[in-house]
Amino acid sequence: MVAEFAAEVPTVLFDANLDGIGEAFFGSDNSQSVGLIVDYLCRTGEPPAFFEMKTPINPNAYKRRTAYVEAMERLDHTPHLVQIEGEGWDFEAMGFREGTRILSDRSLPSNTVLCSNDRLAIGLLSAAYECGLRVGLGAGSALRIAGHDDHPFSRYTCPSLTTVSQDYESIAARSVETILGLIESGKRQENREVTLFDGRLIMRGSA
Numbered sequence: 001m002v003a004e005f006a007a008e009v010p011t012v013l014f015d016a017n018l019d020g021i022g023e024a025f026f027g028s029d030n031s032q033s034v035g036l037i038v039d040y041l042c043r044t045g046e047p048p049a050f051f052e053m054k055t056p057i058n059p060n061a062y063k064r065r066t067a068y069v070e071a072m073e074r075l076d077h078t079p080h081l082v083q084i085e086g087e088g089w090d091f092e093a094m095g096f097r098e099g100t101r102i103l104s105d106r107s108l109p110s111n112t113v114l115c116s117n118d119r120l121a122i123g124l125l126s127a128a129y130e131c132g133l134r135v136g137l138g139a140g141s142a143l144r145i146a147g148h149d150d151h152p153f154s155r156y157t158c159p160s161l162t163t164v165s166q167d168y169e170s171i172a173a174r175s176v177e178t179i180l181g182l183i184e185s186g187k188r189q190e191n192r193e194v195t196l197f198d199g200r201l202i203m204r205g206s207a
Contacts, residue, residue: 026195026196026197027060027196027197028166028167028196028197028198028199029196029197029198029199030060030063030064030067031063031067031070032196032198032199033067033148033164033166033198033199034064034067034068034071034114034148034164035067035070035071035074036164036199036201037114037146037148037162037163037164037201038068038071038072038075038114039071039075040201040203041112041114041144041146041207042075042077044137044207045111045112045137045144045207046110046111046112046144047072047075047077047078047110047112048110048112048113048114048144048146049080049081049082049108049109049110049112049113049114050065050068050069050079050080050081050082050113050114050115050116051082051084051095051099051113051114051115051116051120051121051124052064052065052081052082052083052084052115052116052120053083053084053085053086053091053094053116053120054083054084054085054086055087056116057087057088057089058117061116061117064116064148065081065116068081068114069081080109080110082102082108082109082113084098084099084102085098086098091117091119091120091122091123092119092120092122092123092126093123094120094123095115095119095120095121095122095123095124095126095127096123096124096126096127096130097123097127099123099124099126099127099128100127100130100131103127103128103131103133104131108143111142111143111144112143112144112145112146112207113143113144113145113146114146114147114148115145115146115147115148116148117147117148117149117151118147118148118149118150118151118153118154118161118163119147119149119151120147121145121146121147121154121161121163121206122147122151122153122154122157122161124145125145125157125158125159125161125206128142128143128145129158135159135206136159136205136206136207137205137207144162144206144207145161145162145206145207146161146162146163146206146207147161147162147163147164148163148164148199149163149164149165149166150163150164150165150166150202151163154202154204155204157206159204159205159206160204160205160206161204161206162202162203162204162205162206162207163202163204164199164200164201164202165199165200165202166197166199167197167198167199167200
């Protein structure tokens with residue numbers, strides 16, 4: 001979200017997707033959060049493939065791609081990018097459509113899949129169900145699926161989605177605090193502030 005004020009008051013940017021401009025940036029540390037869930041998935045089963053859009057519309061997704069590759073290489077595993085076609089923000093539909101195709105072709109390089117975001121993961125979970133594949137940790141499960149963001153719907157999928165939460169409360173509080181400070185001072189900051197917040201692993205039934 002970009003907050004714009006009168007000409008004499010600076011602009012503060014606190015959207016996790018747009019960190020190249022503005023007086024300050026507050027967002028998630030993708031390197032930490034993706035590294036956290038990659039480590040968990042590797043410790044508890046087969047190392048994950050990364051399910052993402054081939055050309056993401058969200059700049060944040062590029063950081064997660066890089067973080068995944070770096071985490072896998074750090075753990076001495078080969079990264080596998082599963083890049084799907086699609087445009088726009090209808091992530092669930094893309095995850096379902098392309099997930100159905102990939103699962104039907106049996107072309108997944110791993111039985112563990114880390115999705116770039118929870119909405120893609122929700123679509124992939126639905127695709128797995130339609131393909132007759134059981135997702136989860138228990139005996140008889142064919143696939144593990146995890147996401148990123150802790151979307152409000154992620155706890156209500158079947159099985160519930162393992163993911164990484166963003167610290168939305170801290171990001172929002174720090175953003176508001178900075179905006180109000182800039183309004184009060186009426187001055188631009190001498191140095192652009194960048195603060196990244198750690199994510200938290202949310203272990204549920206899908207992985």
